[in-house]
Amino acid sequence: MSSSPTWRAVTRSPVSFLTSAAPWRSLAYVASSGLLGFLSLVVLGGVVVCGLLLSVLGIGLVMLAGSALLGIPLAALERRRLRLLEGPHTDRPASPHGAVARPGLWPWLTTRLREPATWREFSYAMVFAVLLSLVDLALLTMAGLLVALIVAPVHVALASAQPEALVLTGIGIAALPVAAYVLAAAAAAQSWFVRLMLAPREGEQTDRVVELTRSRARMADAFEAERRRIERDLHDGAQQHLVALVMTLGLAELEFGAEGPAAGKGGELVSRARREAKQALDELRDLIRGIHPQVLTDHGIAAAVSEVAVRCRVPVAVDVELAGRLPAQIEATAYFFISEALTNVVKHSGAANATVQGRLAAGRLSVTVTDDGAGGARLRDGGGLQGLADRVAVVDGRLTLSSPRGGPTALSLEIPCQHSHSVSS
Template sequence: MGTGWEADGGAEAAGAAGAPPTSPTVAVRAALRARPLRFPFTRDALRCWAYLVGGAPLGLLVAVLLAVLAVLGLGLAVVGVGLPLLLALALSGLPVGALERRRLRLVEPLPVPDPHRPLPGAGRRARLRTRLRERATWRELAHTLLVGPPLTAAGFGLIALLVFSGALVVSPVVVWAMAPESVMLIPGHAVPGPLHALPATAVGLAGLFLGGYAAALLTTVHVRLARLLLGPREEGLGRQVLELTRSRARLVDAFEAERRRIERDLHDGAQQQLVALTMTLGLAAHELRGRAAAPGAGAGGGGGGGSGSGGPVPDAAGDPVLDLVDRARGEARQALEQLRGLVRGIHPQVLTDHGLAAAVTEVALRHPVPVEVDLDLPGRLPGPVESTAYFTVTEALTNAAKHSAATAVTVHGRVEGDRLVLQVTDDGRGGADPAAGAGLQGLADRVAILRGRLMVTSPIGGPTRLRLEVPCSG
């Protein structure tokens, strides 16, 4: 049993901000494909007829009202009275679009979302300005002015077909009721009896049968246009994803700047204070030793002259104060070494001064497991790329030393095309799990910022391979 893991930041970002997701299938079209011959006799066909028959007179009423608003608005615009009417015309798509989205629920179980952003607590003027600036407002107006009339006309045509076909279906009953007089079903052709009207019934049934398919076609067109013009557009979602990506990159830049500030403060502040403390403690220890030697020299010189220099010198090794000072000096030196290691871990100076190859080589020399470094780079890479690659290598080497019981590690890196390809391989026991807190998920998030790819292959028994691919553009 093995473990394989891949984090592809570039594919994720491109997929989110690039091609929009596939639009959902129209329910009526799906029902038509599932039961093509039985569709005119299903409830879906009845819903389509109800949707189109109800929308035709509603569309006619909306067309008349818009025509009145346009004529009065343009006619009265010269005196300033028509401007509110023209504004009402521009905003007429809002209520019509909201009503159409509600009517679509009759034939479409998947609702069309409202494309307008909510404005809780906003005043009338703020709402008006916001709605006029939104593209969704003008798409709804286009649906009302350009798409509504043709679909309304098609709806009336379907109503005429249904009425005519229904009349033909019941024509034998009409002829029987009016007997013995003949009935003129078709101009110039009188039907003397009910049996002679049966062909008209067959034609009417055929018309109703075809009307079911016509209703499905018109309803599908309605739903697709409503999703296109009355629903939220995918470009808005793409802009949001792009802005999220940019904000994440800005957060990383802010973190990098804060990291450098902390590094500078530690190097120039706390580290220098520890150095000064170590020197002060050294001077204090030297002064204590000098004072311990001074009484012996003075006692020997009390008889006169410098003959006292040959007298006994008291031993300062047993002085408890001096022991405490030496101990404090040793602890200060240890704290200084730890602080220097911490500063190097935040961002090594050799990486800034000499680049990725030198920094990785320095880490390999200090690593407890033998590390073979094979980095062939054409020159310096952008700072974010070098930093990401360096911390990827250090994380892999740390995991190899702590978790895999490896005896040898290989670091191989090349620039292939415009991408840095880096691979770290160890001969440990494998089984690396990103969910176990080994730092791999954090590396993947860091790589995703640069649209890179991080792949880990770690079968049980080893070896473990960590492969990094990141664009050199940074």
């Protein structure tokens, strides 16, 4: 409880505490707790009583089992309501529930009823409805009586000219600091209980991290499968159509040429269309090569980077030494990183030279792209480098940037890579 912002406020000097927002936040928290607890008592009590009365019919047993699920929305609201007490920027506890493997109501019900967190939340709901709500209502009653003790004597003194009644007002005002401390201490104790009962336990956090890791791996696999589908469609569909179009236009150009000057403007238009079709075909091939070049699939990241360096308009020195092949997803991510980094060098840096270095050591792939350009690059929300960082984060990679004004710029990537395999012959 010592880590609670409200409890820290209570332990400060009286002047600091009484002039802060903590007493007012505590009053709002206790007031909302009292009202929410009373509502929870009515709902939970009604469901449990109906379940007991109807248990002889069988449906009551279903209602009793279902009542355990009522703690889930209450717990979610309680975790969110902590910000009312501790401030909007305070981190509230995460949900302790894991993901449901299959869609549908029945898988959700069976998963939740098997989780210890569900029964812990139901236990909290019962304590909150039966005990804590009564405590909160008692504290609210105390605060209401104190306000009445302050206000009522003033009204009496003004209405009946009895100034001695103001003595009670003075007593009420003197009791305000005590009431503020009581409310704050009670609110801090309740928030501690909320975190104790409703925050994820260590095992639940581990399960949640494992599920998030698996989800990220599934997302990466889905992205790779979609990438391969797009590449296949472009190669087997649009590219083949463009090749056929170029050949057809070439034949048409020969036909017009055979007719001599009579071909006139028609032959010129056919020749122009053929040139534009060939340009579109070249651009499409570059696009396919940029998505995932065949050399990367056949020979690995070192050969693919060398090919990128040859096509780059800025001279690039390649120093990539890897013993064997890496997992396909790691190779694809590293290639995308290098390709995008060199594209940024060409477009934005004004560099005369660039270098690509890659090493695999201690279970980590490290790749660095440097240039001698003007520098000043920054990671900005919505920018290309931020998108690159998001892409490498899918494989648990980390992006670092060093780009002082005047250069040089060094963009580095580190990816956990626990194994590699030799190139099959």
